[in-house]
Amino acid sequence: MKTLYLIGFMGSGKSTVGELLHYDLGISYLDTDQMVVEKYGEIAAIFQQEGEDKFRDYETEMLTKTSPENYIVSTGGGIVEREENMAFMKNNGRIIYLDTSFAQIADRLGNDPSRPLWRKNQKDKQKLYQRRAKWYRQLADFTVMTDQKSPEDIAGEILKILEH
Numbered sequence: 001m002k003t004l005y006l007i008g009f010m011g012s013g014k015s016t017v018g019e020l021l022h023y024d025l026g027i028s029y030l031d032t033d034q035m036v037v038e039k040y041g042e043i044a045a046i047f048q049q050e051g052e053d054k055f056r057d058y059e060t061e062m063l064t065k066t067s068p069e070n071y072i073v074s075t076g077g078g079i080v081e082r083e084e085n086m087a088f089m090k091n092n093g094r095i096i097y098l099d100t101s102f103a104q105i106a107d108r109l110g111n112d113p114s115r116p117l118w119r120k121n122q123k124d125k126q127k128l129y130q131r132r133a134k135w136y137r138q139l140a141d142f143t144v145m146t147d148q149k150s151p152e153d154i155a156g157e158i159l160k161i162l163e164h
């Protein structure tokens, strides 16, 4: 199976659904954020001490380590901030976009302090959401709407997509 990259905004469920698919399909799993944390430490600390650009370097480093076959990869919401990342995923695997409304994301994340870009004010977060939504849509081979669905239902929809 070609590697599956899950993309979407923070809180769309990439990490949660990625792990479910990993168990359902019995194939290997990676989360680019987890890989960064294991090598470089907590994300909030990286943003604070080294800046977002350095975090993006680490994120790209981890993405380019992922293999084109037999992996489920949950990406970070900002993976689309670099064109080289988008090109890498397009050339190496299949891309599924978890499309979630801003309102639902706000419900899920609340005041989560572990995501530095979620600490911005409401207007900036909405702008970021709109700017990235375009890229997610363009990049995706498939899109799954996630509002009002459980992670299990979303994983089930993806499994159906993979059967075709």
Ligand SMILES: Nc1ncnc2c1ncn2[C@@H]1O[C@H](COP(=O)(O)OP(=O)(O)O)[C@@H](O)[C@H]1O
Residues within 6 Å of the ligand: 008, 009, 010, 011, 012, 013, 014, 015, 016, 017, 074, 108, 109, 146, 149, 150, 151, 154
């Ligand atoms: N379909 C869903 N319905 C309700 N809550 C969800 C759903 N998917 C994820 N969550 C919750 O939203 C939060 C963010 O999920 P996560 O998988 O970390 O998203 P991402 O990796 O896209 O940022 C977590 O608290 C998770 O339990």
Ligand SMILES: O=C(O)C1=C[C@@H](OP(=O)(O)O)[C@@H](O)[C@H](O)C1
Residues within 6 Å of the ligand: 008, 009, 010, 011, 014, 015, 033, 043, 075, 076, 077, 078, 079, 114, 115, 116, 117
């Ligand atoms: O959207 C972003 O720029 C980010 C999303 C986060 O991952 P999730 O999308 O898994 O929350 C994480 O990579 C970091 O906090 C930056």
Ligand SMILES: [Mg+2]
Residues within 6 Å of the ligand: 014, 015, 016, 033, 074, 075, 076
């Ligand atoms: Mg995640």
